[in-house]
Amino acid sequence: MSAILVALGIGALLLRYSKPAPAERVLLLPSPLQSAGQEVGAGMETLLSDCLEVLTGAAVIHVPELPSPGDMQRLLPETRLLRFRGRREGTRLALRLEWTTVARMRSGRPWDQEDIPPQEPALAMAQAVRHWPLSQRYRQLDSLIPRSPERFWLLLEGLSIRDDHTATEHLALSQRLAQEEPRCATAWTALGDHLYRSLWVNPEQAGIGLNSRTHRAFQKAEALVPGHPRGTFLWSMMLTDTGNQNLALEQLKQAIHLRPGIPDLYLGMAYAGRTSGLLEGAKQALVRRAALLGPLASPSAWFAETTYLYLGDQEAFGKELARAGSLRQDANILFYKGYFAMLQGEPKLALGFLRTGSEPAMAPTPFRDLCRVYRAYLEGRPNQGLLELREIDEVRGKLHIPDGEWTFKEAEAYSLLGDSDRGIDCATRAFVQGFSCAAWYEASPFLEKVRKHPRWPMLRRNIRERQAVLEGTFPPSAFEP
Numbered sequence: 444m445s446a447i448l449v450a451l452g453i454g455a456l457l458l459r460y461s462k463p464a465p466a467e468r469v470l471l472l473p474s475p476l477q478s479a480g481q482e483v484g485a486g487m488e489t490l491l492s493d494c495l496e497v498l499t500g501a502a503v504i505h506v507p508e509l510p511s512p513g514d515m516q517r518l519l520p521e522t523r524l525l526r527f528r529g530r531r532e533g534t535r536l537a538l539r540l541e542w543t544t545v546a547r548m549r550s551g552r553p554w555d556q557e558d559i560p561p562q563e564p565a566l567a568m569a570q571a572v573r574h575w576p577l578s579q580r581y582r583q584l585d586s587l588i589p590r591s592p593e594r595f596w597l598l599l600e601g602l603s604i605r606d607d608h609t610a611t612e613h614l615a616l617s618q619r620l621a622q623e624e625p626r627c628a629t630a631w632t633a634l635g636d637h638l639y640r641s642l643w644v645n646p647e648q649a650g651i652g653l654n655s656r657t658h659r660a661f662q663k664a665e666a667l668v669p670g671h672p673r674g675t676f677l678w679s680m681m682l683t684d685t686g687n688q689n690l691a692l693e694q695l696k697q698a699i700h701l702r703p704g705i706p707d708l709y710l711g712m713a714y715a716g717r718t719s720g721l722l723e724g725a726k727q728a729l730v731r732r733a734a735l736l737g738p739l740a741s742p743s744a745w746f747a748e749t750t751y752l753y754l755g756d757q758e759a760f761g762k763e764l765a766r767a768g769s770l771r772q773d774a775n776i777l778f779y780k781g782y783f784a785m786l787q788g789e790p791k792l793a794l795g796f797l798r799t800g801s802e803p804a805m806a807p808t809p810f811r812d813l814c815r816v817y818r819a820y821l822e823g824r825p826n827q828g829l830l831e832l833r834e835i836d837e838v839r840g841k842l843h844i845p846d847g848e849w850t851f852k853e854a855e856a857y858s859l860l861g862d863s864d865r866g867i868d869c870a871t872r873a874f875v876q877g878f879s880c881a882a883w884y885e886a887s888p889f890l891e892k893v894r895k896h897p898r899w900p901m902l903r904r905n906i907r908e909r910q911a912v913l914e915g916t917f918p919p920s921a922f923e924p
Contacts, residue, residue, distance in 0.1 A: 466502040466704020466735060467577060468522045469495055472509060476529035476538075478596050486602035487529060489673075493629055494568070494587055496672040499577045500702045502735045510739065517738040520546035523576065524554075534592035535561040540571055564588065564595035586667045589624045598624075601633045607807065610640035621660065628667035632674040635660035639681045643807055657681055670698035672705040679711035680745065683718055684846045686877025691715040692917050703924035706735045710743055712922050717750040718848050720880040720910040724922035725750045731924070742767035747779040749848075753883040757786065774800045774810035781817060782852075786888065794821045809849055816856050825860045832856055836869065847878030855889035866893040871902055879909045 471492055476484040492503045510518065522545045529538040538559040543552070557574045559567045565588045572584055589595045597620050604610050610617075617634040624630045638657035661678035664671050675698040682691035695711050702708070709732040716725030729750060733740045742748060747767060751759035764783055768776050777800030784793035799805075800814030812835045819828030836853060850873040857866035870884070870893050884890065884906055893899060 466500060468519065468735075468737060469501045469503050469577075470506050470510070470522060470524045470739070471495075471503055472506060472524065472526040474527040474529075476527070476531075476599070478531040478599060481600065483596070483599040483603045484527075484529075485605070486599035487527065489602040490568075490587070490599065490629060491525070491527070493632075493671075493673055494572065494584065495575075495577070496702065496705050497583055497587060497668055498572060498579050498581050499575070500580055500704050501577060502704045502706055504706070504736055504739055506739060514738065515545055515548055518545045519737065520544065520549070522737070524548070526554075531596060532561040534563070534596065536564040536567040536595070537561040538567055538571060540574075542576055563592050565590060565592075583628075583668050586626060586628045589620070589627050589630060591624065594620055594624055594630075598627075598630055598633065601637065602629075604637065607640040607644045610637040611645050613637055614641060621663070625663075626667065628664040628671050628674065631660050631664040631667070632671060632677065635664065635674065635681075636677050639677055642681075642684075643809065665694070670701035672698060672702055672708060676707040676711045679715055683711075683715045683877065686845065686847055686875070688715040688719045688877055689913065689916065692719075692921070696921060699924055704735060706732045709735070709922075710745075713748070713750055714746070716917070716922060717753060718878050718880060719913045719917075720753075720882060720906075721913060721917055721919075721922075722750060722754050722880070722882060724917060724919040726754065727919055728922045731922075741770065747775055749779075752783075753880050755882070755886065757783075761787075772799075774805040774807055774814055777805070778810045778814050778817070778852075781814065785817075785821075790821050794818065797821065809846075813849075813852055813856065817859075820856070820859050828856070828860050829862055832860065833865070836865070845876040847873045847876030850876055851878050851883075854893060855887060858890050858892040861892065863892040863896045866890070867896045867898050867902065871898070874902060874906055874909075879906050879913070881906045881910050 471488060473488060474484050475482065476487045488505070492505070495501045495503050524543050524545070526541050527538060529536060536559070540557045540559070541554040542556070543554040555576070557571065559570050568588050569584060572579065589598050597616060601613060601617050601620065604613055614637055617637045621627075621630045621634040635657055638660060642657065658681070661674055661681070664674035665678070668674070675694055679691040679695050682688065682694070692712065692715050695708055695715065698705070699708050709728040712728035713725040713732070716722070716728060729748070742763060748763045749760065751763060761783060764776070764779055768780060777796045781793040781796035781800065784790070784796060797814045797818040801811055801818050805811040805814070816828050816832045816835070819825070819831060832853065850869055854866050854869035854873055857863070857869055870890065881903075884903065885894070
């Protein structure tokens with residue numbers, strides 16, 4: 444009998460330690476913080492999010508506003524909410540943090556608050572962390588905050604940037620900040636973020652691949668804070684876009700081992716997985732992300748989620764696209780809305796999306812260009828479409844980050860427009876750039892003419908061989924915590 448009890452006890456311990464503990468959820472609300480007349484609340488929100496994820500392993504969910512009473516009823520009672528107010532006084536930081544839980548909100552109880560008087564930013568952040576109502580698993584705050592008060596404010600300014608062009612214009616300041624604060628992982632991550640964004644608009648600033656400034660910046664952040672969640676996610680995006688999915692997945696796996704409750708790490712797994720053809724694993728990662736985010740789960744702000752499309756589940760893809768479109772209407776989303784309408788046999792609907800997406804002010808530029816080409820096809824102007832596509836391919840395409848999934852959309856466009864020679868060239872280049880999703884190469888109706896090209900059988904064999912190697916290294920179980 445005692446042996447059975449011992450066995451049961453050991454089994455319970457194994458069960459306890461074989462699964463990650465559930466992550467605490469923190470809803471982080473947009474909050475104001477003034478610095479010399481400049482609003483840097485978005486930067487403080489990012490910094491607080493980094494600190495929460497690194498130090499506590501919490502699943503931080505950025506929400507645009509206080510959840511509605513209906514949403515409150517769907518959230519777990521223990522879910523925490525955080526908002527702040529702050530100001531700059533000289534180089535000092537004054538901060539008020541306000542905390543509550545869903546259960547307290549439901550019962551009408553007031554928020555707890557912590558007033559931090561004006562002091563050096565590093566000291567203010569240390570005081571904030573000491574009074575957080577969360578257990579601190581890691582003690583790496585010194586690696587997240589600049590030592591210099593002046594450079595703390597420069598960091599918040601950089602962290603507030605959300606668009607590619609502004610990030611590129613800010614590169615010199617970001618580089619100087621990282622060099623002057625070499626022990627600050629947040630500064631290196633900000634530099635990596637801005638370099639990565641610049642790849643889309645001015646790649647000469649950053650370089651491409653494993654020897655680039657971008658790669659080295661993220662390596663620095665990782666060396667200072669192993670598994671830095673935001674740094675690892677952005678690094679994995681850059682690696683995937685440059686055809687290094689194997690390394691991207693390895694870095695993500697290591698980060699998830701340290702902090703299994705961070706939603707964006709699973710988004711990175713899904714992105715690297717789907718472009719490698721590891722679709723079941725990518726789907727599992729998306730399911731895990733949704734479970735961590737809970738009822739307020741929202742689509743990625745970085746890209747349209749095509750995993751379900753490549754799996755052949757057009758209904759799920761359409762729903763994901765609709766959800767993303769409810770949050771933003773940029774050239775990326777409009778292109779995929781047009782693309783999806785074409786797949787559904789609705790060319791008039793598709794044309795409307797593509798016309799809007801091709802307007803000069805639309806961004807990101809690569810997808811605006813694709814909108815223009817696909818629009819020409821639908822408007823019955825194939826020769827004009829080919830001229831524009833060749834210009835993109837020969838001039839702009841070589842300057843942009845070699846995103847294989849995007850290059851594949853070029854290959855489909857060449858196929859639609861009747862140029863199978865250039866189509867097979869583009870499809871081959873997409874493969875070389877890392878896009879090796881055999882299912883969509885073989886199923887995309889837009890690639891039909893390319894699949895009739897004499898070079899297609901060899902390309903198909905190469906795609907399947909690479910995917911098989913990756914499947915052996917990263918089975919679906921590798922996408923789980």
